[in-house]
Amino acid sequence: MYNFSAGPAQLPLPVLEQAAAELTDWQGSGMSVLEVSHRGKDFVACAADAESAFRRVANVPSNYRILFLAGGATGQFSAIPMNLAARGATAAYLNTGQWSKKAIKEAGRQGVDVRVVADESASAYTTTPEPGSFTVPVDAAYLHYTPNETIGGVEFPYIPDAGDVPLVADFSSTYLSRPIDVERFGVIYGGAQKNLGPAGLAIVVVREDLLGRAREDVPAIWDWKVMAEADSMLNTPPTFSIYLLGLILHWIESTGGLEAMGERNCAKAERLYAAIDASDFYNNPVQARSRSWMNIPFTLADPALDADFLAGADAVGLTNLKGHRSVGGMRASIYNAMPADGVTALIDYMTEFERTRA
Numbered sequence: 001m002y003n004f005s006a007g008p009a010q011l012p013l014p015v016l017e018q019a020a021a022e023l024t025d026w027q028g029s030g031m032s033v034l035e036v037s038h039r040g041k042d043f044v045a046c047a048a049d050a051e052s053a054f055r056r057v058a059n060v061p062s063n064y065r066i067l068f069l070a071g072g073a074t075g076q077f078s079a080i081p082m083n084l085a086a087r088g089a090t091a092a093y094l095n096t097g098q099w100s101k102k103a104i105k106e107a108g109r110q111g112v113d114v115r116v117v118a119d120e121s122a123s124a125y126t127t128t129p130e131p132g133s134f135t136v137p138v139d140a141a142y143l144h145y146t147p148n149e150t151i152g153g154v155e156f157p158y159i160p161d162a163g164d165v166p167l168v169a170d171f172s173s174t175y176l177s178r179p180i181d182v183e184r185f186g187v188i189y190g191g192a193q194k195n196l197g198p199a200g201l202a203i204v205v206v207r208e209d210l211l212g213r214a215r216e217d218v219p220a221i222w223d224w225k226v227m228a229e230a231d232s233m234l235n236t237p238p239t240f241s242i243y244l245l246g247l248i249l250h251w252i253e254s255t256g257g258l259e260a261m262g263e264r265n266c267a268k269a270e271r272l273y274a275a276i277d278a279s280d281f282y283n284n285p286v287q288a289r290s291r292s293w294m295n296i297p298f299t300l301a302d303p304a305l306d307a308d309f310l311a312g313a314d315a316v317g318l319t320n321l322k323g324h325r326s327v328g329g330m331r332a333s334i335y336n337a338m339p340a341d342g343v344t345a346l347i348d349y350m351t352e353f354e355r356t357r358a
């Protein structure tokens with residue numbers, strides 16, 4: 001089965017096989033990793049290994065902390081203002097789609113003075129702002145943006161320049177999909193369930209000088225500094241997700257690291273866009289320079305054929321291609337774990353469907 005779900009998403013088969021093999025006897029313990037104490041030496045070593053693997057793979061400098069937190073990316077929509085901005089302080093946001101909007105809404109709920117300095121709603125979220133087309137207030141506590149909008153299939157082709165203002169980025173749907181220049185960011189965060197493992201885990205990479213700016217009344221589990229000091233184990237962390245993240249990071253290393261990952265992901269996306277663009281039957285609405293490598297929405301010329309397209313795809317092992325309800329049509333999410341063969345199978349199916357049904 002090739003699973004094109006936007007998330008939770010397909011995981012690498014070798015990782016699933018290893019996890020299955022270890023499920024009843026992890027490291028000779030006679031127990032699964034699900035059943036051991038998070039404070040025991042085996043799990044502490046497992047979490048430390050996942051952290052150091054993340055640091056190696058993403059080339060995270062030593063002045064950044066890596067936190068494994070519960071609550072997904074959505075939890076961080078609230079944690080970001082609580083950790084970086086006093087009530088009434090200014091925070092700048094770029095609005096490029098549904099996930100940006102959710103982050104903006106939560107910042108408003110935390111009493112931050114939200115300034116949306118670029119807003120792509122006029123294009124129905126099919127664009128990203130031109131570099132240099134927006135101004136970040138110098139007194140902003142941070143600039144937040146969404147490098148990849150999972151629903152619209154819109155991706156920034158550049159890292160926004162925030163000057164001295166800390167840049168905060170929701171990498172959920174493009175996390176470790178290619179090399180990343182961590183030093184350009186104050187905070188990188190995202191849920192694991194698209195590129196890096198099971199749902200429920202947020203991975204937050206925060207520059208050390210940004211720790212300790214939290215409001216006094218922030219709940220301890222949302223306080224990055226408290227969590228950093230507790231090695232992300234103030235309370236029981238999502239242990240299985242952390243274990244699986246470690247396996248996935250080792251899989252990324254064994255397949256050539258982020259350099260090779262980026263090349264494979266770029267090639268997969270280019271082939272699918274080329275197939276869409278070569279046809280009058282399929283259409284992707286996104287501005288060329290802002291097309292996502294991860295989430296590729298497309299419509300059929302005749303929406304009356306959507307149901308047949310999806311049923312036929314399922315029948316040949318291509319599943320979860322239905323587009324988000326706000327966009328319609330189809331969406332192929334082709335994250336790290338989607339093999340090139342899966343994209344080839346999708347293109348073959350699309351070509352055949354068009355030939356026989358258009």
Ligand SMILES: *Cc1c(COP(=O)(O)O)cnc(C)c1O
Pocket residue numbers: 007071072073074075099146148149150170171172173191192200
């Ligand atoms: C999936 C997603 C989220 C939400 O993640 P949760 O783990 O469900 O909170 C946030 N931002 C982006 C860009 C996403 O793709």
